[in-house]
Amino acid sequence: MAEEQITAQGRELDEELLMDLLERREVEAFREEFLSHHPYDQSVFYVKADPDVRQLLYQYLSPDEMADIYEAIELDDDQYEAYFREMNANYAADLLADMYTDDAVDILNELNKEQVVSYLTIMDREAAQKIKDLLHYEEYTAGSIMTTEFVAIPKNSTVRSAMNILRNAAPDAETIYYVFVIDEEKRLSGIITLRDLIIADEDTLISSIMNERVVSVSVSEDQEEVARMIRDYDFLALPVVDFQHHLLGIITVDDVIDVIEEEASDDYSKLAAVSNMETFDRGPLTAAKKRLPWLVLLLFLGMITANLMGLFEETLDQVALLAVFIPLIAGMAGNSGTQALAVAVRGIATGDIEEESKLKLLAREAGTGLITGLACATVVILLVYFWKGDLLIGLLVGAAIFSSIFVATLAGSFIPLLIHRMKIDPAVASGPFITTLNDIISIVIYLGLATLFLGDL
Amino acid sequence: MAEEQITAQGRELDEELLMDLLERREVEAFREEFLSHHPYDQSVFYVKADPDVRQLLYQYLSPDEMADIYEAIELDDDQYEAYFREMNANYAADLLADMYTDDAVDILNELNKEQVVSYLTIMDREAAQKIKDLLHYEEYTAGSIMTTEFVAIPKNSTVRSAMNILRNAAPDAETIYYVFVIDEEKRLSGIITLRDLIIADEDTLISSIMNERVVSVSVSEDQEEVARMIRDYDFLALPVVDFQHHLLGIITVDDVIDVIEEEASDDYSKLAAVSNMETFDRGPLTAAKKRLPWLVLLLFLGMITANLMGLFEETLDQVALLAVFIPLIAGMAGNSGTQALAVAVRGIATGDIEEESKLKLLAREAGTGLITGLACATVVILLVYFWKGDLLIGLLVGAAIFSSIFVATLAGSFIPLLIHRMKIDPAVASGPFITTLNDIISIVIYLGLATLFLGDL
Structure with a gap:
């Protein structure tokens, strides 16, 4: 959910104005205009641009800002390699480190080995470790689409301390609307929504108001089954656990929409004998x-x-x-x-x-x-x-x-x-x-x- | 999002046990076991059951409890009429009044005129009016899939008063994670997430921290375009406005998942020349x-x-x-x-x-x-x-x-x-x-x- 960008200036950005600002090298004016748009719209501009315009973007935008674009971008799997080749390796590594881990892993899976090794070596150790932890999950499993940026609170906290944990986690977590409750061994033992938290008395113990019958999926579960559960149960997020019920990550509804679209489009393509659906900017x-x-x-x-x-x-x-x-x-x-x-x-x-x-x-x-x-x-x-x-x-x-x-x-x-x-x-x-x-x-x-x-x- | 049922006891309920309790007419034991499951799982049991078992369910479950089931149910469009015919008209009217308005309207669109008129007449006036307001929107438009259960706060409130409004609205609103800000004429003038609210100082004015560039859709917008926007922008909800920018309703991500599936399945069926996709319990x-x-x-x-x-x-x-x-x-x-x-x-x-x-x-x-x-x-x-x-x-x-x-x-x-x-x-x-x-x-x-x-x- 990428820090929930809830704003956007209509669907279209003013390409002419932006190109004009770029040509006149008016960095500040360009940044102000460009960054006022939703990252998805930024990504459309970025993908449409010529390679030399993209070079300017790499100069004018920080890796963190480019990370927002890559959270929202729509590229064919085989296009990532070329785009990343355009970037300086340090820039690319910072960009990947600034993304949600699950999305970074999705991209790394499409790059060649050489690129992956180079970026993971340059990247700061903590970020690299998080990515490596996810990289070994098989494609199309729950593990491969989950993210590790979730909010977990100890079972014995009060609502007040839980809210404090939430406030601190708010800028980084993928969602703070579902809060996962863990025991001393980090096993998933309950779930509570932010909706429940804000109406609860501040001194209440979490363990007394949490829902203990939490639905979770195993890391190795098929992503189609995950999509099915989120769709049937109308969840915003689903916790992912290992066989001992340790909480490993969460899968959010926005990732699942992509899975549903992907699977439907895949079935459709095969019915028509077009292997992977083609995009429209190809020769x-x-x-x-x-x-x-x-x-x-x-x-x-x-x-x-x-x-x-x-x-x-x-x-x-x-x-x-x-x-x-x-x-x-x-x-x-x-x-x-x-x-x-x-x-x-x-x-x-x-x-x-x-x-x-x-x-x-x-x-x-x-x-x-x-x-x-x-x-x-x-x-x-x-x-x-x-x-x-x-x-x-x-x-x-x-x-x-x-x-x-x-x-x-x-x-x-x-x-x-x-x-x-x-x-x-x-x-x-x-x-x-x-x-x-x-x-x-x-x-x-x-x-x-x-x-x-x-x-x- | 139906009050966010985040719990469920595994995916399967124990049909034998439930049937046994029903046969022995152990109402309380049945209710305790049955209602401990997620409404989606309840709906699967309900649909599979014989008509005489469903009669028992209408006796043992309140219209409000049945409304939860109907929020989650998966039926073919032409099956609703028969199911509703099984119910006493008062029960059916109460059930519909207890549902989120958008979902109730979806069902009413599938019933015959006679049923619709009868239910709307019996229903309490306020609920009936809400439904009538939505009933006249054309199918496949934003208006037809929006709900009117959203949280709106006046522009000049403080964070504290906004949180109070939220706490009161929490049990009924479809989502409280996006809060819509309106001016004196009820025109949409901003949006703020619950995430932003809980980290803000309590005395801050909403107008100073809200996002003014809110993305909205017109009531007459095509539902496919709505789905596209929610998918591209990763929103949890999207406000729906009229041509003067008055806030009429919201569309939540869970409704959009259904639209995406419906459209994909529709394209697929037509590629194969099967008009509406058949379900599997038909002869x-x-x-x-x-x-x-x-x-x-x-x-x-x-x-x-x-x-x-x-x-x-x-x-x-x-x-x-x-x-x-x-x-x-x-x-x-x-x-x-x-x-x-x-x-x-x-x-x-x-x-x-x-x-x-x-x-x-x-x-x-x-x-x-x-x-x-x-x-x-x-x-x-x-x-x-x-x-x-x-x-x-x-x-x-x-x-x-x-x-x-x-x-x-x-x-x-x-x-x-x-x-x-x-x-x-x-x-x-x-x-x-x-x-x-x-x-x-x-x-x-x-x-x-x-x-x-x-x-x-």
Whole structure:
């Protein structure tokens, strides 16, 4: 929460004015104008600026002021390295030391080893130690997103002494609205909100008014689960403990918003087979590099489809009309499979599926596939009959659509469940994969049926 | 933030014990056990229970206790009506009056008119008036998600009197961590955090320490923009004002998390052509009902593809091998189009695209389509050549893949931009639509080229 910057001068800063002040090297006027804005808006200006303008910013702004910008900045993971390379190493080390530890660690995780070692060596020892303590937590765990800047008070304090501790901690702590109560061994034993504290009598003992049933998460807990808890319980912060219940850190709601956005955007990207979501300031070459691996992979899968169709070349040769319905049948299989996939992936992501038996879900999807398959088959038989006047082809296409939709719906829900069971993120079973798989299945069904009834066509 | 329930007894409650206590009608023991849990966990039990068990809950829990449950509950929009129908109208009205106004309004928006009128009539006048004031704000605006339970203090108060106001408001306000400062005309003129208040001297005037550059949103602002601001600025709450800057309400971070999840899940569902995301406790018939409209619509679009292919029946009749590559070409067009679509839709959703010129984006996508198209075409020419030993067919398929990918990539980014320009949610241009459109384009290109060079095949 970065000392809660609650002010900002509208959403946009006056770029022209700022650039003008920079060009005329009016340091004081620039600082006054620039620093009056919210750090997020400052970060937008900083990211948009040319490298030589950024050099001026490094001169005009203290590492501490730049740290506020980096608390709020939105950069792609692979952009941090270049930005930090622009800075003098001492400046960069001071900047990182001035940030909340969790945010500093997030950045260090994106830099190369050499940079990390150099900054941690230059940095003052205390700050470096705090960072090193967090650096060894695995990515995507509670430990990796927690911060160590929290307020803890001993169980035997009074409200008065607790308020004094709070007043002293206020400038540095990430949040002072939740106060964590610890026992002599630094184990988490309760929680109290600032709301409760300000209405309590000053001489009351904390232990008599604190909430003892405090919800906490283990350092190794998955960050998605943490996000889920903060969302469900509407917490502002959640304490993180080790296996002996020692209080190690806290996770605040603002960090969790980023996790939620990241995970949702990740699922979305994978459904569309775009590996990491691209940003918009990149050239076509960078975009192509991100998309091509998926496209080429899908191309090879598509060649399998073509190969399989090759087996039916003779059938196609005899009744060319058959080919006309291939995109329709493959398309319908792809569409229904993607629907089932999306429902299953989101269900796994939100945790709803854990609560229900997998078998029940599959049975439900089988039922859904049956109903949608029958409905679509009926429509298509009528359409083909009235368009081509050919009932037999209609029945053939209808049968193919029915079985394709049924199989595709089942596959669309079965595959993510299977992958999830194998402890792999189910979102990797992206839309295009399911679609290509369903292409293959549906074409084999269709042309197989056609070959079987070839004599009648 | 619902009075900040910061306690909870693990994530799971002991269902067996609770059911047992209910069956033995041990009201007090049940209440003690049940109410010791977090309202979210209570809500899970309540939703899972059979209707006759829920009747017991309505007897054993006060409307106020049930209101806490409804603050935390996760129901589909169309489920509220049935749940409220189970309750006695007086109970329901009291429940709604005991909720935070914004949450009560969210529920009333899902009930039918008759229910709304009945509850508002029974309810005590003050509560009913508060709800009516919020009910007329349009859905998806700041007004529709704001609450009126905030703490406002006059500009000329001292820190001491402000703290007294806060202590009195603490039990009812949604947050007391941000305190809003108003002038004589109730216009928003500043903001101060509880953090600042507790470290300030008691005799200080609020006007001398408040932050005057307070960020606020208009009641009619889009909720996505509100979510964006709270996320970017890491606020706990954001004030909502009318055009004369009168303070009308606040939006808290927990409401915004729901908006972010809702919007992300909405975009995701539409990419997969599942209208509203289904939940998992529904039968196959309900699921089929939600998916069928999309499938039938796509079926009709697919028939257009089939019709167009019918035009080339003669060509297909002469060279059956051509049909073999149709799913591959259509698939590649679909895949690259979906990639471009996902990037554009997310870009619009996160607001990144507003900042950049649309033309630049399209130029970039054209470049990306060119590169990916060329790369895939090269791969496919080699594959077909080595597989079929036929360079001409290889070149034909390659040319078709190149132009299909190029056109599909452009269409995938152009269409959502166009729809967005027309003030429609770009996510409605779902994956399957783009895919079907690209089917048509790619098949016409492929078979068109083939017909042109038919003599040489």
